[in-house]
Amino acid sequence: MSHSYLHPCFYVFMLLVALVSAFRYYGEEINTTLAKSEAKKLHEAIKDKKFGNEDVIRILSTRSISQLQATFNCYREEEGTSISKNLPKDLSEEYIATLRMAVRCLKDPKKYFEKVLRRSIEGIGTDEDALTRVIVTRAEKDLKEIKELYHKRNNVPLDIAVDKETSGDYKDMLLTLLGNEV
Numbered sequence: 001m002s003h004s005y006l007h008p009c010f011y012v013f014m015l016l017v018a019l020v021s022a023f024r025y026y027g028e029e030i031n032t033t034l035a036k037s038e039a040k041k042l043h044e045a046i047k048d049k050k051f052g053n054e055d056v057i058r059i060l061s062t063r064s065i066s067q068l069q070a071t072f073n074c075y076r077e078e079e080g081t082s083i084s085k086n087l088p089k090d091l092s093e094e095y096i097a098t099l100r101m102a103v104r105c106l107k108d109p110k111k112y113f114e115k116v117l118r119r120s121i122e123g124i125g126t127d128e129d130a131l132t133r134v135i136v137t138r139a140e141k142d143l144k145e146i147k148e149l150y151h152k153r154n155n156v157p158l159d160i161a162v163d164k165e166t167s168g169d170y171k172d173m174l175l176t177l178l179g180n181e182v
């Protein structure tokens with residue numbers, strides 16, 4: 001099996017693995033030399049459309065989140081455009097969407113989580129899994145900033161939106177985590 005023709009689901013899987021493992025090593029020191037050389041490798045792989053390239057998988061799945069952020073910054077500095085904009089539109093949509101999501105999340109977790117919240121609340125019905133996941137996992141971390149970002153983007157405070165969309169004990173739990181007295 002050639003590396004450039006693996007099933008798209010394989011990439012999606014690898015990226016999920018990459019995200020999970022990347023989040024485990026947030027605090028590591030950044031190696032700028034490494035960031036520069038890996039930004040170049042990513043660029044070459046993207047240019048040649050070799051997304052399943054061993055280097056790509058290795059970089060995304062083994063580097064810490066801070067190291068990857070440094071790599072994406074180098075990429076932008078060197079290429080004059082961000083890596084998520086550089087990805088072509090003609091690949092498997094599912095793969096690209098996941099890759100973009102992964103890259104955005106690594107670049108700016110708060111912005112990413114705000115978007116997940118917005119998507120889980122807007123429209124008919126509520127994606128309770130996504131809503132719960134973000135609020136519970138970010139509660140002790142950056143939920144305050146995510147709330148501010150949400151308010152700014154949607155012109156409505158997150159707790160008001162959650163209050164309108166949920167009910168009962170579930171609502172009370174979310175509102176408590178959001179810092180409200182219930």
Ligand SMILES: *[C@@H]1O[C@H](CO)[C@@H](O)[C@H](O)[C@H]1NC(C)=O
Pocket residue numbers: 031032033034
């Ligand atoms: C940084 O990465 C380069 C390239 O892989 C390596 O040669 C160097 O030893 C690393 N520096 C540190 C401080 O780990």
